[in-house]
Amino acid sequence: MRFAVIVFPGTWSDYDCHYVLTSILGQEADLVWHRQTDLAGYDCVVLPGGFSYGDYLRPGAIARFSPVMEAVVKHAQAGRPVIGICNGFQILCEAGLLPGALLRNEHLQYRCQWVHLRVEVCHNPFTVACSPGQVLRMPISHGEGRYYADPETLDSLKREGRIVFRYCDPKGEVTRQANPNGSLENIAGIVNREGNVLGMMPHPERACEALLGGEDGLFIWRSLLRWAGSC
Amino acid sequence: MARFRAHVYITLKPTVNDPQGLTIQGALKQLGYEGVKSVRAGKYFVLELEALSSQEAEKSVEEMCRRLLANPVIEEFRFRIEGS
Numbered sequence: 001m002r003f004a005v006i007v008f009p010g011t012w013s014d015y016d017c018h019y020v021l022t023s024i025l026g027q028e029a030d031l032v033w034h035r036q037t038d039l040a041g042y043d044c045v046v047l048p049g050g051f052s053y054g055d056y057l058r059p060g061a062i063a064r065f066s067p068v069m070e071a072v073v074k075h076a077q078a079g080r081p082v083i084g085i086c087n088g089f090q091i092l093c094e095a096g097l098l099p100g101a102l103l104r105n106e107h108l109q110y111r112c113q114w115v116h117l118r119v120e121v122c123h124n125p126f127t128v129a130c131s132p133g134q135v136l137r138m139p140i141s142h143g144e145g146r147y148y149a150d151p152e153t154l155d156s157l158k159r160e161g162r163i164v165f166r167y168c169d170p171k172g173e174v175t176r177q178a179n180p181n182g183s184l185e186n187i188a189g190i191v192n193r194e195g196n197v198l199g200m201m202p203h204p205e206r207a208c209e210a211l212l213g214g215e216d217g218l219f220i221w222r223s224l225l226r227w228a229g230s231c
Numbered sequence: 232m233a234r235f236r237a238h239v240y241i242t243l244k245p246t247v248n249d250p251q252g253l254t255i256q257g258a259l260k261q262l263g264y265e266g267v268k269s270v271r272a273g274k275y276f277v278l279e280l281e282a283l284s285s286q287e288a289e290k291s292v293e294e295m296c297r298r299l300l301a302n303p304v305i306e307e308f309r310f311r312i313e314g315s
Contacts, residue, residue: 057299057300058302061299061302062299065299093304094302099304100304101302101304101305103243103247103248103305104250104251105250106248106250107250108250108251108254148247148304148305149304150246150304182248182250
């Protein structure tokens with residue numbers, strides 16, 4: 001599988017994503033500067049975490065107008081997978097590829113910690129290698145990850161099975177204590193209506209080696225590989 | 232072309248929780264300002280721009296607010312324009 005890892009000024013998780021995709025999973029991946037306007041030939045686009053444009057104005061608000069974003073929209077409209085992690089999730093919401101927005105954490109703190117996620121649905125390219133209800137452990141690292149959507153949008157996300165991950169405790173219980181940022185209904189990740197665009201605040205690329213504290217992030221990348229293999 | 236100055240104010244929609252505003256409100260209360268019933272934090276921009284008329288400046292700033300300065304999912308905006 002061939003991955004495009006998009007690099008904006010201020011992106012910081014690009015090398016982590018590239019390392020996991022190439023060195024651990026043996027896939028092809030290129031770091032693609034945000035000025036590029038063509039993503040033909042790539043199977044999957046990764047919008048990594050970081051602080052594109054210094055988070056100025058709002059996280060993702062300026063990156064979403066970068067030249068590469070037109071190609072990202074085209075890639076998504078063609079039904080090919082796009083995964084936005086952390087700042088990438090924020091960019092996807094600002095670009096209107098995903099509904100809702102990510103607000104300042106409720107407690108106003110930047111949180112860098114391991115969390116547990118309950119996998120809610122598995123019929124998409126990002127969790128097909130998981131089982132429903134499975135608990136994954138991976139880190140978060142953000143100050144603005146409180147997912148918000150208006151009540152109608154939230155209803156449709158639920159009805160259409162588009163909430164992919166919820167923050168939970170180690171047993172898989174979705175509790176207030178397990179919610180690290182005040183996200184609406186503990187939402188940690190959602191997909192678009194077609195299911196090919198995922199946004200998630202936690203960092204699967206930072207949980208792919210036991211040496212670094214966990215390997216659960218591999219479930220996400222392996223799902224993409226399995227999905228591509230079955231298409 | 233005439234020069235104009237636009238003052239743009241962005242705030243979270245009333246339905247969106249504003250923990251920063253609540254924290255500031257708590258601090259004001261602690262200082263003894265019991266009368267403060269609500270604080271909403273926001274952003275303020277001052278734009279210097281050239282336009283043919285104040286109507287055109289207004290139209291242009293409104294569009295800037297919708298496209299970039301505010302996120303309509305969570306924020307509201309208002310602005311006023313001064314001729315210079």
